[in-house]
Amino acid sequence: xxxxxxxxxxxxxxxxxxxxxxxxxxxxxxxxxxxxxxxxxxxxxxxxxxxxxxxxxxxxxxxxxxxxxxxxxxxxxxxxxxxxxxxxxxxxxxxxxxxxxxxxxxxxxxxxxxxxxxxxxxxxxxxxxxxxxxxxxxxxxxxxxxxxxxxxxxxxxxxxxxxxxxxxxxxxxxxxxxxxxxxxxxxxxxxxxxxxxxxxxxxxxxxxxxxxxxxxxxxxxxxxxxxxxxxxxxxxxxxxxxxxxxxxxxxxxxxxxxxxxxxxxxxxxxxxxxxxxxxxxxxxxxxxxxxxxxxxxxxxxxxxxxxxxxxxxxxxxxxxxxxxxxxxxxxxxxxxxxxxxxxxxxxxxxxxxxxxxxxxxxxxxxxxxxxxxxxxxxxxxxxxxxxxxxxxxxxxxxxxxxxxxxxxxxxxxxxxxxxxxxxxxxxxxxxxxxxxxxxxxxxxxxxxxxxxxxxxxxxxxxxxxxxxxxxxxxxxxxxxxxxxxxxxxxxxxxxxxxxxxxxxxxxxxxxxxxxxxxxxxxxxxxxxxxxxxxxxxxxxxxxxxxxxxxxxxxxxxxxxxxxxxxxxxxxxxxxxxxxxxxxxxxxxxxxxxxxxxxxxxxxxxxxxxxxxxxxxxxxxxxxxxxxxxxxxxxxxxxxxxxxxxxxxxxxxxxxxxxxxxxxxxxxxxxxxxxxxxxxxxxxxxxxxxxxxxxxxxxxxxxxxxxxxxxxxxxxxxxxxxxxxxx
Numbered sequence: 001x002x003x004x005x006x007x008x009x010x011x012x013x014x015x016x017x018x019x020x021x022x023x024x025x026x027x028x029x030x031x032x033x034x035x036x037x038x039x040x041x042x043x044x045x046x047x048x049x050x051x052x053x054x055x056x057x058x059x060x061x062x063x064x065x066x067x068x069x070x071x072x073x074x075x076x077x078x079x080x081x082x083x084x085x086x087x088x089x090x091x092x093x094x095x096x097x098x099x100x101x102x103x104x105x106x107x108x109x110x111x112x113x114x115x116x117x118x119x120x121x122x123x124x125x126x127x128x129x130x131x132x133x134x135x136x137x138x139x140x141x142x143x144x145x146x147x148x149x150x151x152x153x154x155x156x157x158x159x160x161x162x163x164x165x166x167x168x169x170x171x172x173x174x175x176x177x178x179x180x181x182x183x184x185x186x187x188x189x190x191x192x193x194x195x196x197x198x199x200x201x202x203x204x205x206x207x208x209x210x211x212x213x214x215x216x217x218x219x220x221x222x223x224x225x226x227x228x229x230x231x232x233x234x235x236x237x238x239x240x241x242x243x244x245x246x247x248x249x250x251x252x253x254x255x256x257x258x259x260x261x262x263x264x265x266x267x268x269x270x271x272x273x274x275x276x277x278x279x280x281x282x283x284x285x286x287x288x289x290x291x292x293x294x295x296x297x298x299x300x301x302x303x304x305x306x307x308x309x310x311x312x313x314x315x316x317x318x319x320x321x322x323x324x325x326x327x328x329x330x331x332x333x334x335x336x337x338x339x340x341x342x343x344x345x346x347x348x349x350x351x352x353x354x355x356x357x358x359x360x361x362x363x364x365x366x367x368x369x370x371x372x373x374x375x376x377x378x379x380x381x382x383x384x385x386x387x388x389x390x391x392x393x394x395x396x397x398x399x400x401x402x403x404x405x406x407x408x409x410x411x412x413x414x415x416x417x418x419x420x421x422x423x424x425x426x427x428x429x430x431x432x433x434x435x436x437x438x439x440x441x442x443x444x445x446x447x448x449x450x451x452x453x454x455x456x457x458x459x460x461x462x463x464x465x466x467x468x469x470x471x472x473x474x475x476x477x478x479x480x481x482x483x484x485x486x487x488x489x490x491x492x493x494x495x496x497x498x499x500x501x502x503x504x505x506x507x508x509x510x511x512x513x514x515x516x517x518x519x520x521x522x523x524x525x526x527x528x529x530x531x532x533x534x535x536x537x538x539x540x541x542x543x544x545x546x547x548x549x550x551x552x553x554x555x556x557x558x559x560x561x562x563x564x565x566x567x568x569x570x571x572x573x574x575x576x577x578x579x580x581x582x583x584x585x586x587x588x589x590x591x592x593x594x595x596x597x598x599x600x601x602x603x604x605x606x607x608x609x610x611x612x613x614x615x616x617x618x619x620x621x622x623x624x625x626x627x628x629x630x631x632x633x634x635x636x637x638x639x640x641x642x643x644x645x646x647x648x649x650x651x652x653x654x655x656x657x658x659x660x661x662x663x664x665x666x667x668x669x670x671x672x673x674x675x676x677x678x679x680x681x682x683x684x685x686x687x688x689x690x691x692x693x694x695x696x697x698x699x700x701x702x703x704x705x706x707x708x709x710x711x712x713x714x715x716x717x718x719x720x721x722x723x724x725x726x
Contacts, residue, residue: 032058034065039384042069043343050316054098063096064108071110078117079637087130090114091185099252102189107140128159129179133186169210173203188252197248197261204241207234208268242278251310253317255286293322300331308335326356337369342378343385346370350392353399363400367410379419386423390416414444425456428663428697447476454494459699463502470495482522489518493541509545516541532562536571543579552585563596573610574702578709581617601633602640609647609672616679639665646672667696671703687714
């Protein structure tokens with residue numbers, strides 16, 4: 001499990017989660033085969049795919065490669081069994097399909113299991129639209145098309161019949177439109193679009209007929225069955241119907257379809273001029289001229305706020321038709337930002353800069369948005385995305401520096417490299433993390449980069465080098481305010497850790513005592529979670545200098561200071577795993593955590609496993625509650641269930657590791673088996689497993705830090721510790 005970031009300011013930035021692998025930028029030329037797509041290459045691959053003509057023979061192969069990348073976690077999504085999550089997962093895959101793909105049975109078979117799942121679980125829920133969409137996909141895949149289409153017709157007929165008896169036209173048509181929009185989200189087949197467009201027209205006509213809205217209507221009736229708000233909505237629904245019909249086709253970039261279906265609409269209630277204007281601008285947007293580009297951009301802008309998916313499709317069409325016009329990639333960058341797709345947004349901004357290198361406002365916008373997504377944690381999600389963002393961002397910064405060398409951008413090179421270094425560090429990519437952090441320091445020597453690099457070096461056994469960076473960070477830390485003193489105490493403790501890793505125990509103890517003096521001086525003046533964290537730091541430092549009794553008292557004070565705050569419990573237990581194995585205190589921590597906290601199941605498992613490890617080092621058995629807790633949590637398919645089954649001895653280690661689907665999970669499996677072997681006296685086996693943990697490079701995991709400490713004990717022969725009294 002990843003260690004949480006500390007709440008105090010300096011170290012809070014050090015610990016994040018990420019995973020992924022290396023890749024380079026992707027460019028497409030017509031007819032090229034798709035590249036291998038991973039988290040790093042995905043934004044550029046999607047950008048290239050968006051630029052491809054729908055008739056390009058290579059498009060299907062690129063589409064399937066992108067779908068395969070997005071579908072990588074399908075098994076995990078289905079295993080979790082959350083209906084809304086599965087529906088959204090399928091929708092993210094089918095948004096790459098065109099209506100022609102479905103009509104011509106060009107649907108990848110990888111969508112089949114998800115579609116079957118939705119049919120199975122959506123049918124009992126009465127989810128008409130999504131079940132119809134899933135069955136349409138299965139028919140296009142070739143999975144018993146006759147039966148799938150017959151079932152679709154049956155569901156559609158049932159829906160029409162059931163709603164035909166509803167007098168209120170807003171409710172009647174609103175329900176049907178929602179069903180067919182959900183159908184279209186899953187399977188945008190031509191007949192689905194046709195039905196949806198027809199329903200919008202029928203709704204408008206029914207409203208116009210029932211309520212006689214129009215410029216010549218003497219007064220507006222208030223028939224029974226309608227609320228006041230529904231009545232107010234009627235003119236709006238009538239007026240926007242042509243836009244609704246157009247949007248059905250525009251969200252697939254189909255200008256011709258939009259023109260055709262809007263042109264078919266007969267004027268109602270004096271809207272003839274509005275219909276004509278809409279048809280005119282749609283026709284104008286079909287022209288492959290400068291005025292056509294302007295009309296296309298105008299329509300996209302009109303839809304951007306209310307229907308960003310329509311704006312996205314129109315701007316993608318603009319990119320294909322007008323590849324040198326910067327307006328359209330700029331539009332796509334903005335839509336990507338709105339959809340929380342930071343990697344794709346940055347790739348599009350880089351394309352805008354390439355096309356319009358002298359537009360200063362574009363640089364400012366791009367870098368301002370980059371700053372915002374960095375603050376929102378864009379570098380926390382996936383190291384591949386982090387690399388893609390960094391690559392595009394640095395390209396933008398380089399262009400900015402060339403044109404405006406004396407002006408400071410909103411985001412600097414060292415900040416981007418620092419964020420990328422942290423992402424690489426959390427992903428276990430030690431070499432890449434060190435290179436990025438060193439490059440960040442070369443651009444600008446910041447305290448946070450020295451601390452991050454120091455932690456990386458310390459965790460990888462390079463204590464002397466880590467001490468240099470911690471010392472520099474300490475020199476950079478001011479000492480003016482009480483908060484400054486706390487920061488300096490944290491860094492001083494880190495410096496002690498580096499000396500201890502380097503084997504300089506005397507220097508380490510000196511640093512620990514210096515840090516302890518600061519915490520002792522401030523602990524009485526703070527309360528709540530801050531006091532709890534201060535007491536935790538005191539407890540660990542007291543343990544480091546050999547005063548286990550005072551350490552236990554500090555840990556108890558930490559839990560009393562903030563009984564509903566999880567972090568102190570986790571910090572105390574993880575420390576007890578690698579210090580004098582005080583089983584009594586550990587069990588007290590677990591009891592308090594259970595009674596005071598609403599612990600998530602996974603945290604219950606980790607806490608129980610840590611108490612087991614402490615008991616093993618103390619050559620004792622934990623209380624029966626520990627085994628009972630693990631037994632209760634051992635049923636299920638989640639990783640925490642597997643760990644619990646391992647903890648209660650119902651799942652052997654080889655099977656546990658076989659279930660591990662990520663580097664982090666393999667690290668956890670190896671550590672807990674290593675702790676078990678260490679308790680059994682198998683030092684050789686324990687050492688081998690702990691070394692596997694360190695080889696992973698997952699330096700931000702609790703299990704990594706604990707394995708490092710236990711390996712040092714195995715190396716020094718200090719395995720059999722004396723159990724401290726509570």
